[in-house]
Amino acid sequence: xTRIIMIGGYLVIVTAMLVxxxxxxxxxxxxxxxxxxxxxAMASRTIRIGLISAWWWxxxxxxxxxxx
Amino acid sequence: MGRIIWKxxxxxxxxxxxxxxxxQWWRGARVDGLLFTLAVALVLVDLVxxxxxxPFIRRRILPRGVIVACAAIxxxxxxxxxxxxxxxxxxxxxxxxxxxxxxxxxxPTRDVxxxxxxxxxxxxxxxxxxxxCVWEALALVIxxxxxxxxxxALQAFPTVSVLLDPLLRSGVGQVFFVxxxxxxxxxxxxxxxxx
Numbered sequence: 027x028t029r030i031i032m033i034g035g036y037l038v039i040v041t042a043m044l045v046x047x048x049x050x051x052x053x054x055x056x057x058x059x060x061x062x063x064x065x066x067a068m069a070s071r072t073i074r075i076g077l078i079s080a081w082w083w084x085x086x087x088x089x090x091x092x093x094x
Numbered sequence: 095m096g097r098i099i100w101k102x103x104x105x106x107x108x109x110x111x112x113x114x115x116x117x118q119w120w121r122g123a124r125v126d127g128l129l130f131t132l133a134v135a136l137v138l139v140d141l142v143x144x145x146x147x148x149p150f151i152r153r154r155i156l157p158r159g160v161i162v163a164c165a166a167i168x169x170x171x172x173x174x175x176x177x178x179x180x181x182x183x184x185x186x187x188x189x190x191x192x193x194x195x196x197x198x199x200x201x202p203t204r205d206v207x208x209x210x211x212x213x214x215x216x217x218x219x220x221x222x223x224x225x226x227c228v229w230e231a232l233a234l235v236i237x238x239x240x241x242x243x244x245x246x247a248l249q250a251f252p253t254v255s256v257l258l259d260p261l262l263r264s265g266v267g268q269v270f271f272v273x274x275x276x277x278x279x280x281x282x283x284x285x286x287x288x289x
Contacts, residue, residue, distance in 0.1 A: 028250045028251055029249060029250055029251070029252060032229075032233050032251055032252055033252065033257065035229045036226070036229065036254065036257070039222060039225050039226045039229065040226075042222055043219075043222050046215075046218055046219070046222065050215060054207055054211065055207060055208055055211050056211055056214070057211055057214050057215045057218065058207040058211040058212040058214070058215040058216075059207075059215070060215070060219065061281070062206060062207050062212065062215075063207075063212055063215040063216050063219060064281075064282075065284060066207075066212045066216075067103075067216060068197070068282070068284070070101070070103060070104065071140060072101075072103070072104040072107050072108070072137050072140065072141065073103060073104070073107055074197055074282075075107075075133060075136055075137050075140065076107035076108075076110065076111055076133070076137065077282060078190075078193055078194050078197055078282060079111065079129075079130070079133035079136075080114075081193070081275075081278055081279060081282060082186070082189070082190040082193070082194075083114075083126065083129060083130070084275060085172075085186045085189060085190070085275050085279075086126070086129065086186050086190075087126065087255070088255070088258065088262055088271060088275075089172050089177065089178075089182050089185070089186055089262075089271075089272065089275075090178060090182045090183045090186050091123075091125065091126065091178070
């Protein structure tokens with residue numbers, strides 16, 4: 027039961043992300059699409075370092091280091 | 095050296111990276127902890143001293159075709175060679191170094207959306223990303239502190255890694271996730287909007 031609740035939580039959050047992006051693409055002047063928001067955020071070097079570090083860590087974590 | 099400007103967004107990112115570093119140390123992933131600690135240090139040095147490596151990599155622009163070819167080579171390395179092998183480490187390091195160097199110089203922003211829309215989007219995305227991190231952290235903390243056997247506890251309170259690991263062990267899954275990861279990296283470079 028706990029497994030279903032945990033997986034359900036992940037699915038709710040991922041679904042919310044998809045709904046947000048779909049809404050943003052329909053009404054971009056209301057909520058900016060992810061690509062436009064990131065383009066704006068990446069103007070800051072600090073945010074670039076943060077985003078690239080997080081992105082790179084996913085590759086490190088899932089493709090090289092032992093995840094389990 | 096000019097006056098340091100501590101923007102709220104920079105401080106929040108610094109905090110997020112510091113929390114990630116602390117969390118990795120807590121769960122015993124020392125290398126991961128070290129990587130995030132280095133990211134924190136990089137941001138701090140950047141904020142306090144200005145970019146120490148900027149003079150060496152400023153305006154480093156490669157043709158789009160070269161970047162795509164490099165990404166394709168890394169993709170082949172990550173999918174063809176055995177997972178968790180040293181060649182995977184080489185591929186991940188090449189990709190990380192490449193994206194970090196190429197994305198270092200500020201890209202001109204397109205500024206095509208109203209500020210309010212961008213702010214709303216970044217706020218909601220941040221909340222969703224934090225929710226995902228908190229949910230994942232909850233699963234890890236409960237499974238790590240549960241009196242149940244470790245394997246059973248991880249299955250009862252699965253982290254994203256536990257759920258994705260079986261997919262990554264299959265060839266198709268590995269190709270899919272490597273592809274997604276590399277495309278995200280190319281997206282961070284804003285490859286498609288480059289001249």
